Amino acid sequence: MERLIYRRLRLQIIGLTLVVAITPLVLLGGAIYNQFERAHEARIEDQMRLLANSQSSVVDVFLRERTNLLGILVERHSFDEMSRQEFLERLFETLNRRSDMLGLVDLGVIDASGLHVSYVGPFNLKGFNYEQQPWFSEVMAKGKYVSDVYMGFRLFPHIIIAVRGRTGEHQWILRATIDLEMLNQMVRTAQAGRMGDAFIVNQNGVYQTQPRFDGQILEGSGMDPKRFSQGVTTVSKDSSGRVTYYYAGSWLKSKNWLLVIRQRTDDEVGGLVHTRNTAVTIVALGVLAIVITTVFIAHIVVRHLAAVQKELDAMSAQLVQADKMAALGKMATGIAHEINNPLAVIGEKAGWMKDLLEEEEFRQSPNAEEYFSAVAKIEEHVERARKITHNMLGFARRMEPRLDDVEINRVVDQTIELLANHARTNNINIHKRYHPSLPVIASDHAKLQQVMLNLINNAIDAIGSNGNIEVATALEDNRILVSVKDDGPGIPKEYQRNIFDPFFTTKANGRGTGLGLSISYSIIEKLGGTITFESEPGKGTIFRVNLPVVLPEKK
Amino acid sequence: MPTYSVLVVDDEIDFMETLVNRLTRRKMEARGVPSGEAALALLNERTFDVILLDIKMPGAMDGMETLREIRQRHPLAQVILLTGHASLETSMEGMRLGAFDYLLKPVKFEDLLEKIGAALGKSQPVLP
CATH class of the missing domain: 1.10.287.130 (Signal transduction histidine kinase, dimerisation/phosphotransfer (DHp) domain)
Structure with a gap:
């Protein structure tokens, strides 16, 4: 029953302490991890934003340079010059020789009616009429045009840059095809890591460059470019499907294209996983330490x-x-x-x-x-x-203490004298071992004598005949000790609890009242002392009376 | 051999009478009364060498009260308190009031005689 109470108490202490100690630790660990995760995410987003931004600028510059080049050509050369096939061929050859990274695939001149009047390039496009093409009217209206990737008459994905020229009243168009591979390479440099991707989509989400993983140029990417706002580089996280991606999108300035950097989260979180493991280990060790300490305490x-x-x-x-x-x-x-x-x-x-x-x-x-x-x-x-x-x-x-000036040795002596005859007839030797200089104390002489009489009498009765009794006095820690030791048969264990109870006696009927020891107990207690005993069956018993040293008042 | 006078004051009539008889038989002039008032009334007429006085008695005057009166009126009479109701307080009070001694009932007759003898020895007037 009692053990159960202590067990429950122990469990309660352990439970409560653990909750109080571990909860903040786990919360702190979680908070730190969360903070770190956010910082880490922000860093990734920053990197991606920067990359998308710079990459879109590069593509922008690429397209603008070529557009400007065409613009300079139409300013410097008249339609008559340009429509001459040999002139155009020489110009194209010069341009490609002087600048090998220009990426011009072909060059063509189209007159106001949409007719391709001269052309240099791998395709035989001379004589095609572009009047019905949507870009034609746009160039005529706005002066320059960069196309999305399209198949066109060549049935091959390409982009064109077209610029309007004006010679007198005559309007015409200089058109160039750009090597798509150059654009692809340019964008591909931003494909970071094992799983990183970079590509360009138009405003409808159609791939304008070849993505690294699934998807083909001119196919729909499934993205909604409107999610990315104009003029700023936006990073978003897409958790649809099994894998989570970061997307960074940056609109080109000169063209309604969106350059997208895509990164798989698990490609970027290696550091994060390491941090999480460290945090979990620290928290786990802390919890372990707390548990051990708590259980111990x-x-x-x-x-x-x-x-x-x-x-x-x-x-x-x-x-x-x-x-x-x-x-x-x-x-x-x-x-x-x-x-x-x-x-x-x-x-x-x-x-x-x-x-x-x-x-x-x-x-x-x-x-x-x-x-x-x-x-x-x-x-x-x-x-x-x-x-x-x-x-x-x-x-x-009731005892009135401090009645007499008592010399303990004298009390003991007198008592032994009283019992000397009785002891002698039973062949019992009484040995005295007194402390030579016990202080005189204020106590009750008669009562103490009653107690001593009782103890020595009991010792004699216990021995019966032929034995030894040792009566000793001593001074210890400002208390007087009186001991009565006999070599009688001892007190049986089952009686030892009761010997101070009134009316308890083992003596033959009529020989004892069973009050001696309880009276002695009562007397010694009232005199401020204690009475104890030790008994070993077969060896004997020793009673010890311990009295305080109370000095008598000066009379 | 002078004859000594003893007064027994006890409300336990059986005890008082028997004690008077036994003392008389031992050549003492013994009288018995059942209360403190009766004792004082008798003491107005004469005095006793030894008075055996019970402490707990019914009536207006208990043993202590009676003892006080006796000590004032008959300082030479020796009072032995004899009672079944003993406590350290009453015995000390009795001794303080001038009782010769204090005995607890039942008392061995030989002890009582011895005590009376001792009281008589003490009661011998000291002549100037």
Whole structure:
């Protein structure tokens, strides 16, 4: 039962402490990890934004340079010159020789009616009419045009740049095809890591360059470019599907194209995983330390508590014993008082009868001896009852301490003297071992003598005959110790608990009242001392009386 | 051999009478009364060498009260308190009030006689 309570208490202490200690630790760990994750994400986003931005600028510059080049050509050369096939061929050859990274695939001149009048390049496009093509009217209206990737007459994906020229009243168009591979390469340099991708889509989300992974040029990318706002580089996270991607999109300035950098999150989170593992390890170690400490402390606390409780129990048991003694004492006093008066009457009446039996007339009665013996028996038993009631009163008697100046050695000496005859006839030697200079204390000489008489008498009775008793006095820590040791048979274990209880006796019927030790206990307690014993069956018993040194008042 | 006078004051009539009889038989002039008032009334007429006085008695005057009166009026009479109700307090009080001794009932008759003898020895007036 009690063990269960302590076990539950221990579990409660452990549970509560663990919750209180571990919760903040885990929260802190989580918060730090979360913070780190966010910082990490922000860093990735920054990198991607920068990359998208710079890459889109590069593509922008690429397209603008070529557009500007065509613009310069139409300004510097007239339609007549340009429409001449040889001139155009020479110009194209010069341009490609001077600038090998120009990426011009072909060059063509289209007149106002949409007719391709001259052309240099791998395709035979001379004579095609572009009047119906949507870009034609746009160039005529706006002056320059960069196309999306389209198939056109060549049935091959390409982009064109077209610029309008004006010679007098005559309007015409210089058109060039750009090598798509150059654009592809340019964008591909931004494909970072194992899983990073970079590509361009038009405003409808159609691939304008070849993506690194799934998808083909001119196919729909499935993206909605409107998610990315104009003029700024936007980063977004897309968790649809099994993998999460970061997207960074940057619109080109000179063309409604969106340059997209795509990064798989798991490609970028290696550092993050490492950090998370570290955090989890630290938290786990912390938790382990807390658990061990808590269990250890709970164990100590509960053990201490149990010890205190045990001490308390012992103390309360002692209190109960004292209470029992007091109640018994009160009862004993009451009974003794009530019995003393009738006992006195019986005693006196018996005495009176004895007195009368002395007279001559009674003496001659044939039953005189019987009368004498009966009266003597009455007197004997009155005497026996008297001893009991007087002992009971002695047991309960309140003591006024500091009555006499007491020399303990003298008290012991007198007692031994009283019992010397008794001991000698039983062949028992009494050895004295006195402290030579015990202080004189304020105590009750008669009561102490009663106690000593009791203890030594008990020792003699315990031995029976042939044995030794050692009576010793000593001074220890400002207390006087008196011990009475016999080499009798000892007190059986089962009796040891009860020997101070009133009316408890092991002596033959009528030999003892069972009050001696309880009276002694009561007396010594009231004198501020203690009385204890040790007994080993077969070896003997030692009683120890421990008295405080209370110095007498100066008279 | 002078005859000594003894007064027994006890509300337990059986005890008082028997004690008076036994003392008388031992050549003492013994009288018995059942209360403190009766004792004081008798003491107005004469005095006793030894007075055996019970402490707990019914009536207006208990043993202590009676003892106080006796000590004032008959300082030479020796009072032995004889009671079944003993406590250290009452015995000390009795001794303080000038009782010769204090005995607890029932008392061995021989002890009582011895005590009376001792009291008588003490009660011999010291002549100037």
